[in-house]
Amino acid sequence: MAIQYKPGKEPHPKEHRLIFRNVDRVDWNPSMERFLAEGGYEQLKKAVTMEPKAIIEEVKTSGLRGRGGAGFPTGVKWTFIPPNNTKPVYLICNADESEPGTFKDRYIIHQDPHQLIEGMAISCFAVGAHMAYIYIREEFPEGAQILEKAIAEAHEKGFLGKGICGSNYDLEIYVHRGAGAYICGEETGLIESLEGKRPYPRIKPPYFPAALGLYMCPTIVNNVESLCHVKHILEMGGAEYAKLGTPRNNGTRIVCVSGDVQRPGYYEIQVGKVTMSEVIRDMCGGLKPGRSLKAIIPGGSSAKVLRADEVFKLKQPDGSVKELTIWDIPMDFDTIAQCGSMAGSGGVIVMDDTRSMAWVLNNLNNFYAHESCGQCTPCREGSLWMKKISDRIAAGNATPEDVQQLENVAYQIDGKTICAFGEACSWPTESFIAKFRGELIAQTDSGKQGKIFNRESQVAAAPLAATR
């Protein structure tokens, strides 16, 4: 029976809907009854009769890689819990969704909360957690309410609480709301926040969450989408799931497209089976009339920008070199990494020829300066310097030397901080300068020497809009 989707929200024929199967369905709602009517919680019932190790093996076989940003194999992450552990184990669902350009977890939480709870409960059983938290960003107040209602419904039906589905396995899940800080998406920052503190990320080693996480106990932190995949891996079997996508880039993933395309939105694809061209030209309807492509950020704002006319030379296993244009890039993890960027969280931001790169970079630098937690000096000071310099460039008040200075600052942050925010904030600057140096320098004026322009950006930024 074909699923009916709301008019205008039908999936593109090249999509493969697994996680988003129920998103935008005509006859769908987030209730327990609706979920049960389509085989909901059957996989949890099966899971509690299995050996936890067998579930972990299925997830490892599936090749599932984390959908939050780093792309680390989920099953492997789970095995990092020390084998001789005697402390309680925690599982945290990272629903902080805050990487600019990413908007997938929002729809899972709002429209299909039970899918997440079932995936979480299976994952908790597999890693031996009896207490789990969903860390949801504060800006999803409705999402938090929907999840709390879904958790209460699951309790009533015996899918959570004591003796789940007639087994002797107990599990409690609580919703924990953040308070608007991007750094809480970093797993150790998230843990600090859940402990009621400022979310200063912890240094690794020794604080790998799987060994020393929440309350210094083993803790698994997984993204919303990753946890939902676990339910489908159990349903299909790890080997069958691994047939989706391409080798080492298995399964489906949700690509979120925003910016200068005709139909921005979310598209669930088999990883690596669809190219950038198919996503942007076919699924999103291409660029706006009369416009041409200038640049793409392929995996959330922290991913390095790709220029439209770049030719990527990729070394093949047999030693040959394959040339790809930006349109040929398959939407996977490994090829995008080989092209010098990352698939990250799946947030694709498209910019056409009307965009000023100085303006775009300035917008991102404002974001990172605002969100740096301030723990490490290179990032705290550097992100603010980058913002101030790019404020000057975007406003036409910079000298040509400022571009060089901006690049120097970025390379002073990268690799010198406790958490990956250092890379996240410096990669945009490094890549925009590397690829659009001429355009940035053309916006400067050597006559501005010595005239420092440093107004607070939130005030300065309004007139900047005109330079876009």
Add this chain to the structure above:
Amino acid sequence: MTLPPALLEKIDEAITHYPVSRRSAVLPLLHLIQHHFGYIEPEAVHFVAEKLELQPIQVLEVVTFYPGFRQTAPGKYHIRVCRTLSCAMAGSYELMESLCQATGIDRSHTDHHHPIAVSPDGKFSIEFAECLASCGSGPVCMVNDDFHEAITPDKTPGLLAKYQG
């Protein structure tokens, strides 16, 4: 600051979610208090500290860190406009301008530490927020807990008309 019994009940319930460490309840308690009073006043910091057996600074440092907590009263309707790239490309700076004009809000005195500006009649307040995670339907904004998509500047009057009470 008087906390009604229903709120106290919710506070006590929230603390039970964290059987290992009461300190974990700092954020939930601050959320409950901010939701009720609109902002976190110094007395509330002391109340939460006492409730969770913490030093007041351990609560205050949380309040001052997170952009989601306010130390001053917002308007009756608090607007958060997404400032980040995709929404900015779709026109969120123009939306901010338009909302400020329509509500008579002057943002010239705002900065990183004081991001909120309130309208002269106290009915509306506004601030820029960083990425609200709906990049495909920008520009987006929130009014209190309500989320609004594709609010181009021309939709400002329609949006504000929903909040006239």
